[in-house]
Amino acid sequence: MTREKIIEFLKSLDPKKLIHASNFLAKLKVYDSSSSEQKKAFDDLLPIYYNYLQENLKLKGFSNEIIEQRTVLLNNYYSFIFENNYDNIFKSQSKFRPTIIEEFLYLLFNDLIEELKIKNKDEKDVxxxxxxxxxxxxxxxxxxxxxxxxxxxxxxxxxxxxxxxxxxxxxxxxxxxxxxxxxxxxxxxxxxxxxxxxxxxxxxxxxxxxxxxxxxxxxxxxxxxxxxxxxxxxxxxxxxxxxxxxxxxxxxxxxxxxxxxxxxxxxxxxxxxxxxxxxxxxxxxxxxxx
Known part of the structure; x- marks a missing residue:
């Protein structure tokens, strides 16, 4: 998928839930003023993250097997970051790495919450x-x-x-x-x-x-x-x-x-x-x- 299509997709997501996607969009806004190393990291990470997210979104449920599959995806994403020394390429204040886990929690719990909302008749989406x-x-x-x-x-x-x-x-x-x-x-x-x-x-x-x-x-x-x-x-x-x-x-x-x-x-x-x-x-x- 092209860079433009990936960015368009990320913009369609809820920034309170998929907060790592939101972090990419925040970095896109300052892309032109970023260092050459940061630009390369962004360009390399964007398609890797997109594939990671898409594979996570395909998984449904919260069984042990599904959690294991999500964990494999998460570790693979971290491995790409560490192997390319992208872990500290962005300023710590920009919260690139912390938002990985924050977003992962949404992916981990969303199906459980949707199931509980049905069981508890949460018709108003409370x-x-x-x-x-x-x-x-x-x-x-x-x-x-x-x-x-x-x-x-x-x-x-x-x-x-x-x-x-x-x-x-x-x-x-x-x-x-x-x-x-x-x-x-x-x-x-x-x-x-x-x-x-x-x-x-x-x-x-x-x-x-x-x-x-x-x-x-x-x-x-x-x-x-x-x-x-x-x-x-x-x-x-x-x-x-x-x-x-x-x-x-x-x-x-x-x-x-x-x-x-x-x-x-x-x-x-x-x-x-x-x-x-x-x-x-x-x-x-x-x-x-x-």
């Missing part, structure tokens, strides 16, 4: 997936007592999340106004690697997200784990940290492991299919409440 500003808390402000009595303002704090399964929600507050926000039931931070400082930031984010919705899962997905092993995040409100390459070293040359992704899918699937609050059942059948 349940959504993609990158969002996730609700954490609501607060009231007023300049003085008069303003407090006659029309205080409302603010909504949000946290940027790389991937989420969520629903938009409009909040109407009498005499004040209507506000829009996004409530996640699964919230995921994606990282190329994670160190102690980044982990501390994620722990704080998990606390805020889950104070806004206690029934939300908060997950970190990282390629490598560079936190001292003496630091145990079990005390935090993070539900799980998945290390896709099962290593602490960036240069270990490990692949993405299928079994890690299978466990991730199962965790989220089980969470979305179970009851989040059924105290009567817990009391009667198990004799415990939490």
């Amino acid at each position: 349940l959504k997936v993609g990158t969002i500003k996730a609700y954490s808390n609501l607060y009231f402000t007023a300049k003085n007592l008069n303003n407090f009595i006659n029309g205080p303002s409302v603010g909504i704090n949000t946290k940027d999340q790389d991937f989420a399964i969520y629903r938009p929600l409009n909040l109407s507050i009498q005499d004040i106004g209507t506000y829009s926000t996004n409530i996640p039931v699964v919230s995921i931070e994606c990282k190329t690697y994670i160190d102690k400082t980044m982990l501390e930031g994620s722990i704080a984010t998990a606390e805020k997200i889950k104070s806004g919705n206690p029934y939300s899962l908060f997950i970190i997905i990282t390629e490598t784990y560079e936190v001292d092993l003496k630091v145990d995040p079990v005390y935090s409100r993070i539900n799980q940290i998945y290390v896709l390459r099962k290593t602490k070293r960036k240069d270990a040359n490990q692949p993405i492991y299928t079994d890690v992704l299978i466990d991730l899918v199962n965790l989220i699937k089980n969470h979305l299919e179970r009851d989040w609050s059924d105290i009567q059942n817990k009391l009667s059948n198990h004799g415990k409440i939490i």
Whole structure:
């Protein structure tokens, strides 16, 4: 397929879901001012990415076999990037590499979400997936007592999340106004690697997200784990940290492991299919409440 046709196809995609495609389009806008090395990388990567994406879109379902096939495609795409030394050709701020996993999560979960929407009669297309500003808390402000009595303002704090399964929600507050926000039931931070400082930031984010919705899962997905092993995040409100390459070293040359992704899918699937609050059942059948 020609370069023009590929670009036309990428422009037709939802940028909140296929965010790596959106990253290519962002780089296209600055193509003329890019270095010769960056131009070559873009030209080489574009058809490889297009083929990778098309093969992923052909796969349907979320069985272990399908997840394995997606993992093979993902590892092949990474291999092309690494073998040609394109990993660091673009500025880190441009998020070329991080958006690979962010987009892969959409490909991994889209069919599951569509199935659950049918089962739960989501005829209004309420349940959504993609990158969002996730609700954490609501607060009231007023300049003085008069303003407090006659029309205080409302603010909504949000946290940027790389991937989420969520629903938009409009909040109407009498005499004040209507506000829009996004409530996640699964919230995921994606990282190329994670160190102690980044982990501390994620722990704080998990606390805020889950104070806004206690029934939300908060997950970190990282390629490598560079936190001292003496630091145990079990005390935090993070539900799980998945290390896709099962290593602490960036240069270990490990692949993405299928079994890690299978466990991730199962965790989220089980969470979305179970009851989040059924105290009567817990009391009667198990004799415990939490």
